[in-house]
Amino acid sequence: MSGTAIMVHGAFCGAWAFEAFRQPFEAAGLRVLTPDLPGHGPDEPAPSVAGLSMSDYARDIAALCAAQAQPPVLIGHSLGGLVAALAARRAPVRALVLLAPSAPWGVAGSSVEEAATAFGLHMLGPFWAQAVSPDRSLARRFSLDRAPHPMREAALARLRPESGRALWETLNWWLDPFMTTSLGPGAASAPTLVLAGESDVVHPPATVRLTAERLGAEFRLARGMSHWLVGEPGWEGVADETLAWLTSLRVGV
Numbered sequence: 641m642s643g644t645a646i647m648v649h650g651a652f653c654g655a656w657a658f659e660a661f662r663q664p665f666e667a668a669g670l671r672v673l674t675p676d677l678p679g680h681g682p683d684e685p686a687p688s689v690a691g692l693s694m695s696d697y698a699r700d701i702a703a704l705c706a707a708q709a710q711p712p713v714l715i716g717h718s719l720g721g722l723v724a725a726l727a728a729r730r731a732p733v734r735a736l737v738l739l740a741p742s743a744p745w746g747v748a749g750s751s752v753e754e755a756a757t758a759f760g761l762h763m764l765g766p767f768w769a770q771a772v773s774p775d776r777s778l779a780r781r782f783s784l785d786r787a788p789h790p791m792r793e794a795a796l797a798r799l800r801p802e803s804g805r806a807l808w809e810t811l812n813w814w815l816d817p818f819m820t821t822s823l824g825p826g827a828a829s830a831p832t833l834v835l836a837g838e839s840d841v842v843h844p845p846a847t848v849r850l851t852a853e854r855l856g857a858e859f860r861l862a863r864g865m866s867h868w869l870v871g872e873p874g875w876e877g878v879a880d881e882t883l884a885w886l887t888s889l890r891v892g893v
Contacts, residue, residue, distance in 0.1 A: 650718030702730035771801035827856025
């Protein structure tokens with residue numbers, strides 16, 4: 641397999657989220673890029689993300705895609721999945737893989753937990769202009785719940801603030817008059833695979849399935865898995881399934 645794969649991390653994270661997940665793709669012959677989203681670099685001050693929009697993230701990834709010699713495979717996890725889907729509307733990609741993606745504009749949540757998370761953002765005061773600190777207690781319970789203790793604690797230590805504006809645009813899309821996270825009309829322009837963790841509470845399978853339908857994508861369920869598809873036990877199976885799907889498309893062959 642040849643070509644480039646670009647992996648887009650989720651909220652409160654950075655390129656480090658793919659340290660293990662990238663390895664099977666590189667072993668398969670792909671050149672893998674794992675950029676930090678704007679404001680998320682390890683040397684950037686925490687307030688750097690304040691005021692950044694999902695559009696800023698999508699433009700940054702789209703520019704990276706456009707800079708490649710050939711359209712890349714674009715892979716995104718969680719909020720990064722939505723960023724990837726938005727970027728794929730702005731630049732050509734060979735294939736799109738969304739792992740437990742945040743839902744785009746127009747796709748409503750399917751659980752009480754999703755509604756509570758969206759409402760909870762409003763309790764932070766002027767969140768729109770804030771750099772929102774990660775809630776490590778919630779991350780332990782819901783995002784990293786299946787990760788072994790050493791891995792979980794190491795990931796928690798590396799979490800960093802996220803843009804309150806980007807979170808609001810994603811979690812409260814129905815209040816956004818600019819429809820920032822809208823994917824526009826029609827299906828995705830490239831073959832698309834969407835995976836959901838069977839036990840994911842952050843982005844439950846029912847919601848992720850609706851996102852897949854919105855994109856005209858193939859939907860698959862990762863049995864027994866939760867939200868951290870790029871690192872929790874079983875991540876190798878997610879990587880293998882993604883690579884097998886890409887091979888079936890003869891992407892990079």
